[in-house]
Amino acid sequence: MPRLAYVSGRIMPLADARVHIEDRGHQFADAVYEVCAVLNGRLFDWPQHVARLTRNLSALGIPAPLAPAALDAQARRLVAANRATEALLYIQVSRGAGPRNHVIAPKLRPTLTMTVRPFDFAGRKTLQAKGIAVASVNDQRWGRCDIKTVGLLANVLAKAAAKAEQAAEAWLVDEAEVVAEGGSTNAWLVEHCGLVTPPLSARILPGVMRATVLRLAQGAGIAVAERHFTLTDAHAADEAFVTSTTMPVVGVVKLDGRTIGGGVPGAVTQRLGALL
Ligand code: PDD
DSSP, rough: OOOEEEEEEEEEEEEGOOOTTBBBHHHHHOEEEEOOOOOTTEEHHHHHHHHHHHHHHHTTTOOOSSOHHHHHHHHHHHHTTTOSEEEEEEEESSOOOSSSSSSOOTTOOOEEEEEEEEETTTTHHHHHHEEEEEEEEEEOOOEEEEEEEEHHHHHHHHHHHHHHTTEEEEEEOTOOEEEEEEEEEEEEEEEEEEEEEESSSSSSSHHHHHHHHHHHHTTTTEEEEEOOHHHHHHHHHHHHEOOOSSSSSSEEEEOOOOOOOSSSSOHHHHHHHHHH
């Protein structure tokens, strides 16, 4: 697979792809992004990713660099140029480049970059079979976690803290030990064969996979409650799992060193994975 990137209208070798040093994405994390799965060469849940990107740009007052139809065409062009079959498409839009100043200059041109990298979705099956350990970490993020910005320092540090505990994901909690979501995933429990996941709010990202799994569960007659849960609830749950584009329904078998459920991905988690 060739490694080609898209930078503001041009497709070029990844190694040559550059943005300006005074791009506001680089200087201020003044940028939003999307990560979309490419499966069998096709963009998975693409309209949902475009809708979230559009919503996030508008929430931050960043003009859309391309209309949705043009973005669609350029994304497909890049995926095709990379001859990508199983891959991740990464899209980033910053407010643009300008002399470094917190105050937003008028008439900035947003910077649109896209990359495609191979991703072993088939290999996720091994992860789905084994499950992962998670560790709880204090949520130190800002107040608009519903906007998918590249300001991911708190997420990065949380995942590093989890890794130090031999955990693959961090569950971000407040002072009352209420779980918001993972460092890069949404969080779920299974209680009495029904799903529990925190409701949408400014504290969590409205995951595309979260919505897809909610839809699948409803279609399969699995009960779903969108409500908050604590670490204590999680320890007592029958099963737990996480969802994201890159971790589509992966069981949580350990939380803070303690086994959850039977210590292996549970029946409901496996059923959802299979449905997906
Ligand atoms: N992460 N919550 C957070 C904080 C995330 O960063 C992500 C996605 C999700 C799940 O969203 P989705 O189902 O739309 O992938 C939830 C992406 C994959 C990332 O940053 O790599």
